[in-house]
Amino acid sequence: MLRSITRSVLSKSQRPALLRPRCYATAKVAFDLPLETHTDLQKAHQDLADARANSSEVVESGTTALKHAYQENTGFGTRPIYLDMQATTPTDPRVLDTMLKFYTGLYGNPHSNTHSYGWETNKEVESARKHIADMINADVKEIIFTSGATESNNTALKGVARFYKKTKKHIITTRTEHKCVLEAARAMKNEGYEVTFLNVSEDGLVDLKELEAAIRSDTCLVSIMAVNNEIGVMQPIKEIGALCKKNKVFFHTDAAQAYGKIPLDVNEMNIDLMSISSHKIYGPKGMGAIYVRRRPRVRLEPIISGGGQERGLRSGTLAPSLVAGFGEAARLMKQEFDADSVHVKRLSEKLTNGLLAIEHTSLNGSPDHRYPGCVNISFAYVEGESLLMALRDIALSSGSACTSASLEPSYVLHALGKDDALAHSSIRFGIGRFTTDEEIDYVIKAITERVEFLRELSPLWEMVKEGIDINSIEWSGH
């Protein structure tokens, strides 16, 4: 409803310059907004990076120059501020450095064990595996490389369920999992398994009592994500692990958004399987891992058949450059854990406070149990899609799926009990290692001004200002 009203208002011939692609400079003139443009900001970053590069100063890891390194000339011109860290993260330049040698000298197949080309590449692969294992207190033998968290999640759900199919045909998961877990669970349903999709509270948290009540004697797996990709809510992983152990059920967690960002210890938390993705931690895309516990051993049927690499659990020649980049990314997550955590938390608080200062806004998901690098906010009486269009100088993702192939509002926000209108007016902000104070200041200012501008166009907003209770109106045409 809100969507169609706003859209029809916005599609009139007086459609503001603000909503035309790449015309923010025009908007500045048209609305006399006192914003400095993002182009100016990027230019300043570029100058700073150039100045540092030309100086004799030694650039240490974590310095400001490094923080701006990814903004250096990419050949793609000036681009929007990047606040879509849950979709993917920029590659850390130190990760790229680690990867380059595999495209030149180190081209051996890591599985070739009859000559030095294979041995030298294999040594690098094993060193990466160690970095990845260390982050979560796992043994190197428990890390299996995959193409990413999608494959890891599929391996966990399908692999475990199929291995134990003779006695156990029940899986438990939640309604707010990533699509790949939900779809893998649905696929198992088609293979004759029963799946319980647990509801979450309005904070996005799983109820432990409900979980315990759902466990049956034939449950083979509980799969609950560590950090939600849309709302940043952190599930009580340690408590879930203890509960699964007590009830002798395997516990898998999709840690694509959590690994390296919140403390995770597979032993302390009784995690039996964990999915990890490299491109969410400043590593290369198309790379990931699954942690599979060895003691007590978790058995699974591989989903890919072949030469038996990766302990028979994932056949196929590894991509050593991606593996090494992933390993370096994991090593850096551990090395910079404290600095990254402080940085992300500080910017997150600044952004959250700045945006919640706008009237009729609300934070989605638990305010206490969350990874601060993911902030999801609803801007009532503004349609997310229009706001995104008005924010072309900031790369963001809408809480609804309206920009993707489906026009459905977010199923995660629905699971939290949000109505369509609010789900449609939600935006996700992702903060990371390279996000700067200037970027956050700019984003707060831009959003405050543009939300106000869009609300001025909305008939609903006019009613709200007149004190009409929108919920009491009976809309026709439904």
Ligand SMILES: Cc1ncc(COP(=O)(O)O)c(C=O)c1O
């Ligand atoms: C929670 C979660 N699980 C799984 C995935 C899929 O990861 P990948 O892109 O490595 O397949 C993502 C990334 O979008 C995610 O956020």
Ligand code: FES
């Ligand atoms: S469909 Fe609602 S914001 Fe796009």
